Amino acid sequence: MTEKARYTISALSRKTGLSVHTLRFYEKEGIIRHVERTESGRRVYGEDSIGCLIGALCLKQARLTLAQIKEFFDLTVRGSESLPHRLEMLTTARENLEFLKNNINKSIKLVDFFIDGTKSAMEAMKNGDNPDEAFPLLTREGIATIPTMVTEEGKLEPYMPAIIDDMDD
Numbered sequence: 001m002t003e004k005a006r007y008t009i010s011a012l013s014r015k016t017g018l019s020v021h022t023l024r025f026y027e028k029e030g031i032i033r034h035v036e037r038t039e040s041g042r043r044v045y046g047e048d049s050i051g052c053l054i055g056a057l058c059l060k061q062a063r064l065t066l067a068q069i070k071e072f073f074d075l076t077v078r079g080s081e082s083l084p085h086r087l088e089m090l091t092t093a094r095e096n097l098e099f100l101k102n103n104i105n106k107s108i109k110l111v112d113f114f115i116d117g118t119k120s121a122m123e124a125m126k127n128g129d130n131p132d133e134a135f136p137l138l139t140r141e142g143i144a145t146i147p148t149m150v151t152e153e154g155k156l157e158p159y160m161p162a163i164i165d166d167m168d169d
Contacts, residue, residue: 006036007045016053023053030070031056062093063100110158114138 013020026032027043034048045053052073059069072089075082117135124134132138137145149159
């Protein structure tokens, strides 16, 4: 039988990369729950409190605010009657993550486009050709010239027909 993990606040700080101040704040705000205390009053984080913390960090990555995370944990105490509300919160969190993922993927494709173009310009320069002709979106004045378009939502985005179809993948 293995011994259950138990950490002091400083050990948990080192394991998570969160400051001691942040851990105390999360406990005070009701985000980290089930924190035990030694006879001398020192905090001890066991499996339940670590589970709360890891869950909170995942929800935070999904762009839930601390108030929303606390609300989510408060709902768990109410039991199965709160499942529809928790499902709604998690569904919204997933939608937020999908939106972020799509934006990150577009940004990666755009950066890859510029990497490839820069390599082409460097290759042209190496061959004695004009690098600006090989990749005209970079100028000598230090300005990247990126054609733009207005989306259906009225937002400006890069417009590059050569990669626009790939950006929607």
